[in-house]
Amino acid sequence: MDVALDKKLCGYKQIALEKLENILLTIFGRKDLVVEPDMIRILDSFANMTWLKSKGFDKIFKLSSSIPPKTKTLVFMIFANLLTFKHVIDQIQILKSSSQPPEIDAIKEFHIIVVPNLYYIFKHLLESEGLADIVSLHRFSWDFIKVDQNLMLLEIPKTFQQIFIQKDKSVLSSIANSLKVFNIVHKRPNLVLTCGENSEKVIEMVARMESFRKTQKNDNERTPDFNAMIVIDRDADYPSCLLTPVTYSGLMLELYDMKAGVLNIEGENKISSGKLEFLKDPPSKLDEQNDVKTLRMCGSSDEFYTLNKHNHFSDVVNIIKAESKNLEQEKRKYSRDMNLEQMKDFVEQNLPKVAAQKKVLYKHLIICEKIVQEMSLNFEKLQTVEEMIVRNENRKQIFAFFDECLSTNAHKFNILRLVALFHIFNGIGLSGDEINKIIGNYLNAFGHKYLYMFHNLHKAKLFPDILKPGPKNLLQIASNLTKKTSFMTDSLKLKLIPNTDNEIATNEKKKITKTCPSYVFNGNFIPLIAQLANLLIKAENFNEFVTKISGFDMKMQINGELKSLKDASENSKFFPLRPKTVFIFVIGGISYAEVAACKIIESLTGSTIVVASDEVTNGMNLIKSAM
CATH class of the missing domain: 3.40.50.2060 (Sec1/Munc18 (SM) protein, domain 1)
Structure with a gap:
């Protein structure tokens, strides 16, 4: 940057x-x-x-x-x-x-x-x-708080719940006001694109606010810091939150909450707190001795995190082992054969550095051990089931996994997270019997007081309408076989689901290479914002960009008004993007997997992508918002 x-x-x-x-x-x-x-x-x-x-x-x-x-x-x-x-x-x-x-x-x-x-x-x-x-x-x-090199947050809590579940749009004015400040600081980007009704309202509010602002003398002389801005609703891409990430930073957020770039490690983690009491693991010796309270996920104070935050978790574990050995070797360099001057240099220069590195590494060791303890049992099986859901395969096996989760490893939020993912990708939809079975088993496990959750999830488009009967018999299901959900249609148009035969051949390759943003989900899915940024940056002209996202509902701002892309040819002069600078704002929360995917696009295209949102979230937090 x-x-x-x-x-x-x-x-x-x-x-x-x-x-x-x-x-x-x-x-x-x-x-x-x-x-x-x-x-x-x-x-x-x-x-x-x-x-x-x-x-x-x-x-x-x-x-x-x-x-x-x-x-x-x-x-x-x-x-x-x-x-x-x-x-x-x-x-x-x-x-x-x-x-x-x-x-x-x-x-x-x-x-x-x-x-x-x-x-x-x-x-x-x-x-x-x-x-x-x-x-x-x-x-x-x-306004914006910089929590990482390319991540800005408004840190407004419960925005997703307020906008997408309670349907309360009052917070949009605050988001619009912050984007107005953004335009004052960086100058309004040449291209402003929106995806979703809430993003359209926000950009319209910004335009109205700016119409009352007096034009400064140097406004026309300034060059925008960002050539393009994309404002997008969270419900345009739920899978990027619902899927389980494989990156280190993504898995950190699966267990712990973060505020203003600081991870809170103290107390019970999110996975453990969502389990039934008798399924919780007893505290380990490391838990009892653990004096680690927080981990800063921003700044340059933690070099280990900075270098490994977007790496595959299995790679990070191996790096920690290697780093531990290196530190032990550094400590062994001290010898009684040293003269006084050598001893003094070692104590003054080497020892403090080794002690600081050891302290940082210890924090990451605690986190990695907890991730392994809480997630390793069904992680590979979960990845396989998520891939089947994304590719709309093996329906019977998917439901068998749902039943297994509720009977042997019941979790208050993660089981509904999988069901929501299935609802988004499956064109057939859940039958009435399947809906009743899922709701019945869930309420038997956690209590009937949570019945209202399913209605709230429906309001956020994460669960079918429980009052509307689904397909009941084989004939009705067969008639729906060729149907696709709107998101499935969009994901096929934008190629969000990679072709495993051509792009990522083996599981081993998925772990090693970062040549595709689907890396963050083990090759199963490309986050929408990363793909849109990629298409925008690579497009040589306006028509090429419009053709590649043809059929996908996006609008572009022209003279303060939002118009469909077909009517926005006036902006063709800004293609290709030079310099390649893009600002993306997600209304309703952003996942660390999306941040990592945009970082991959950034490195592959030689661009600068800054992502922002009201807060950092994940699938568990989305489901929890329905409570």
Whole structure:
């Protein structure tokens, strides 16, 4: 990546600091800060404790059921969630009743900073509770946070649940506002493409916002940092989240959650927490002795992760073994035969370096052992079943695996993840009996309180409508044999499912070569955003690009309006892309497998691809959103 571009991407931290400082300048005197727990790691990524203290904060508390002490002005910082806001209001009511009534024209004692949107309902609730005189509301958004070299996140939680399950589009305005800031920093790309109704709404909002902005003198002189921007809905490509990745970074996220580029290793992992109690493995000795709490997945402090994050997991395990041997050899270089000067050099230069490398390697050893412990039992079989689902083969064997999972290795989310994948790829669809069997077995395993989950999954297009009967007999199933789901049709047009005979011949080759972005799923599937970026970068002219994605529903922005690709020939002058710079934003979360696939395209085409989203996600998180 170009150094100047990298500095600009890091510059969002300074923008966030200035926006937060402008709010804090309106809050006078010494103050205490109460932060929502999920926000602490994100806040620390751009505003650390030293900076906050320099702005007048004495103490920082986690928002909890315990009421914070009221000795001075209290500043609450929360996400835009009505229940959380009501919880804060209740705490303020208690603090208000225990303190002296404020004087007229006195400084407001309480401030609530809401991220990323301040909705009207919050102001209405504040007034109805009679707190408008002592509480001041502020809106704040940190926009993009750079969590890796080519990955930017808005870190807005539960966006997928809000948009695709609850059908609440209010968060789209916040995404649009951040993309407007992106256009100010980098200048609007020459090509802006959308895929999905939500992405269209976001780009239309950005266009309206920009129409009110005064044109700067140097706007026409500036060259965009990115030649093309693709904004895409998460539901345009569910398989890139639902499939199990084979890359190291992807498998890390299968077990642990990440916030602002920091992996939280502390506590029970996600796979274990989703199992029935009697199926959980007893804690190992390494778990009891484990003092590793976090792993930073960004920056250059962890060279091992930087070099191996997109490698096949089996390769990473072998590299850890080799690195461990090398470190042991480094330690053995110390000898009593050394003279004093040699000993001094060894202790001052070699030992600290070896100790630091050993500490980093120990963290990765803990993670790798946990991945093997939780996933190795059925991993190869799971990969085979996923391949059968993607290629629409061996229906009977797939359902046998579903039954096996529910009876011997029941997991609250991963079994539904497989069923959702099957629903997306299978043209025949699930029969009424099959739907009833899956739901019945699941509820018997985990309890009937989860019945509503299937309705929520249907709203997100991850499960069939349980109220609409599917094909019941062989005649109905046979009539559907030639049918394909809309996603299956698109994946065939865009060649998202590689031809194993030509492109990747053997399982061994899948592990070694990175000549195809399907590498991230063991050769089973190419993430949609990687394929779109590849086609866009390689297209020599506009007609070639339109021909290659013919039939796939995409729109392109022309003079602030979105038009179908057939009507967007005015943009043909921007082909071929020079320089090859593409920015991709996924609404509803992005997986690390997609990030790795785009990195492969980047290295194969000599381009620069920066991917962004509201948060990092995976298949387990998508299913969990239905809860």
